[in-house]
Amino acid sequence: MVTSLSYPTLRLLLYLVLSLSLVNKLIALCPTSQEHPKTCPIQKLSAFEEKAPTVLVFASFSMPQATIKHLAMDLKKVGGALVIRGLINNSFKETAMALQKLGEGVLLDPTLFEKYNVTSVPTFIIFEVDLKDEHPPYDRLTGNVSLRFVLEKVAQEGKIKSAALLLEKLKGGKA
Structure with a gap:
């Protein structure tokens, strides 16, 4: 049935x-x-770990597949997530197949697009997971750039200085 x-x-x-x-x-x-x-x-979280940095990258399947794959691979290295707004051609089957190709670390969540007022992709949101703050501050950058570029920029000029830890992870360090 x-x-x-x-x-x-x-x-x-x-x-x-x-x-x-x-x-x-x-x-x-x-x-x-x-x-x-x-x-x-x-x-058991230390005071430092209570504000662990993380990154969300808002993307669309209308972006070049090579770009999406590269972002997904970099996000896996730093423990971030790729966020997709909706379905491909309103098809769960097509979307599920595309998500499976990208692997873990992909969220299908239009509410996050609304929460962060994302209207262009890719948009990078870097914030510290603060267990005591429902609305932690974040840095945001939009444009067809690499995750490495974004983390370098945020670590140097942004509010989330701990983005340097994510940058170290991306480069292959143990941060």
Whole structure:
């Protein structure tokens, strides 16, 4: 029996699947052995880690595929996410196939486009994940530039100086 689901229902299901995947990854970070009790990064954060820098890159499948792939690869290195607004040709199947090619670290979330008022792509948002602040400050840059360029610019001239840590990760360091 084939059941037809509405677009909002399918979007909610996709969101739940992506959320569950993220929760499972976070749980996997927590050691369960007796050797490392209470060292789960979710449970025990140092003051420095409470404001860990992160990056979102807003993109569209209308951008050149090589650009999207390069951004996705760089974002994996720094633990950031590629954010896509919507479906390709209003097709979940086409979109799912495109997302699968890009791998992990891709969010399908039009609400983030609204939250950050993104009207052009690519747009880079660099912020510190602040567990105590619902609306942390962020730096923003729009243009067809590399993630490395954005992180260098933000580390030098932006509010989020800890972007230098992401830059070090991108360059292959252990930041």
